[in-house]
Amino acid sequence: MNSRFPNLPRRFNLPHRNNPIEYNGHTYMIGDFIGSGCFGEVYECRDEWGNELVAKIISPKLGQYKQFLDRTIRETDNLFNLRHPNITYLYDAFELNNKLYLILERCDLTLEELIKHGQSSGDRALPYIAKDILQAVHFMHNNGYVHADLHPGNIFCSILRDQIQPNSQNYIFKFKIGDLGITKREADLNLNYLNTIFADWMRAPECIDQSFGSVDRRVDIYHIGLLLLSLTRGDIPRFTYQEIVDAVPRRMAEGLSSPYRDVIARALRRHVDARTQTAFAVWKEIEEVLERIQRPQG
Template identity: 40%
Template structure:
């Protein structure tokens, strides 16, 4: 037993010692240029898509196992890794907890390129998460490297929004307004910071419980936008450097000459698609030709008001005729003017 404890302690000390790249480096190091970030992310994407990617320069992947303990050099916080949750575009996600008993998630970036490429991509994602702090955006706690593997520690949400689909007990009309209020606030904040998410869908919007420090039950529910891995500055996106889920193409991504430039309004199209699917109670799939023909908008026009006008407007093909801001979409969903009584002290807004 003593040998086991000694081995565990040695492993823990090694984890602390090898956490060389940490959250503080995000502030200490020069920010990679947009060109460096694009080159790194595109290189990773190409190698990930290759059936036989080169392995000579790839660092060995050391995924954590349940019970693994590691301490961040930046914050001095110790984390215990839990069960595997799932995989994203560039990383595996695990449950985790810290000494404060926070429920966390650890995103472990899989080596799909050289260490330098992974460093730039991880650095860029952490920079975005640190810069885009908002109550309705998943919160980043920490970031570090252990054994040439990048760890990004964020808050852990309950489930992705997709769990609401195909559920008989879910009344979409009861969920849509609270969801829209949270999601559109996050989107408005990203856009006001000159960022475009590019990838808003059921897997990247999360149900989250607000912890009560006193009550065991009765936690409040909120919604958060996550996975900022491919978020870009608004001026940096174009057809060549924009990686989209094939089922999520906006018309301008297929034909920018006819429908307009790729910019923040693509996020509003994706929000419209998400709201349409929530009201339909299932995931919807459209071919490229159906998208070009405006099939999502035509389907939205079958909805009752106020959903019909709000969502069909967000799904217009031409970006100049589409909903222009997240606030505009929120107002279209809630056409009643703001009541002065809502601003009174103690009012339930």
Template identity: 25%
Template sequence: VKRHHHKHNLKHRYEFLESLGKGTYGKVKKAKERSGRLVAVKSIRKEKIKDEQDLVHIRREIEIMSSLCHPHIITIYEFENKDKIVIVMEYASQGDLYDYICDKKNLSEYEARHFFRQIVSAVHYCHQNGIVHRDLKLENILLDGNGNFQIADFGLSNLYHSDEYLQTFCGSPLYASPEIVNGRPYRGPVDTWSLGVLLYTLVHGTMPFDGLNHKILVQQISTGNYRKPSKPSACGLIRWMLMVNPERRATIEEVAGHW
């Protein structure tokens, strides 16, 4: 994946189709390349980025995603000129995992296992390359036209070494580990916890922590007090991944070899 500079106008490269959404700094549009391949194009206007730290995060996300090459991670290309940063991504035509589960209600164990293995293989690859995602959730996992899931949105990801701790509070509360919700330093196992929440949801069709309010949610996460599932599928692995103590929690390597 290479960085391209704005030698040609984007409108000559792509036929822009419908809008896919709008973010803080710009729009995401569906587009067609000359080859006929569909892509998603995210345009970020530099003038809208007031905070220098936000620019650092955007550039870090681009740098990290551009460095990754895995069948279950969205591929990106970057274009840039003085006015804007343009990110061209693979187009995931079937929406996200949240919508998929809402539509299907109950996945078979085979289907849950198949999708979970795809997601785990991508996270395992990230960790092998010194990257922690920190925001794994249903909405950040997209389904392509071939029925395969791909991880997207590395906006909160960071580089890390296995012997170093990170400090930043980030991620989505329903998927956040005990060490994150309690403001403690953390390492790669925060992703394993989020994957445990994902696996529970894939298998049982509901979230493990109900979080009626933030205080109750933090209490549930801090004590590992999740809803006991109604069926036994993957119970042992889920328990291992949702260990409150990160030293006792399953590593990504252990998860990859388990289910």
């Protein structure tokens, strides 16, 4: 049993709104409900300093206790081990009064929400959003981890505001990777594991047909390609197994009018060895295109 969750009970009760939670010298105030997923619910939260956070409260479905426990411990350990400015920050993790809490930094919205509401700014914002994401992926890979679940719903945006001049319209957007619940050491990655967690449309070609190459960190590169494709198109395309095997995502990228189309297409190559090999290499390709766009003409 993980030391952060001793004597973890098998029954959970969700908290009452605005009830203070006292734990290890901190006070957390649970606020409004934000959303839910397979393993629990997320609430607004503030600490004793008034910092805006979120409380992820895990509540397993009947018969899923071990799966829930393994995932929660893995996500907690991953977040504590992988500290980076572009990875959502875990402040605290504890079990108290038959409830299990992960206290995380609060972000304003997801990349999925930005895309769906037409606010992602497409090519204009792509280099800056991509740089934040790619730095985090590069950091994870250098530390031997594969995220394995990169999609617009797991990319979070923090909007930094001027607290001294609150009426200022100058905002800074910072993008971060979140939801490290299925993140694994690359050495522990295997096809059976990935094929039980991926949404069908997210499967990399090598997860469908191993003739395309080995399953490793380059799964994340393929997912980055899908992310950038969504960002450029302004929607989130879904693909069938056959379309993935037939290279429809790559051909869709090649058909874009975006100056970044070739960068995206290379990240979406079916054959792993022909794909862009690292997150840093993807960034250098984007940077080269950006410099060409910004270069004075004539």
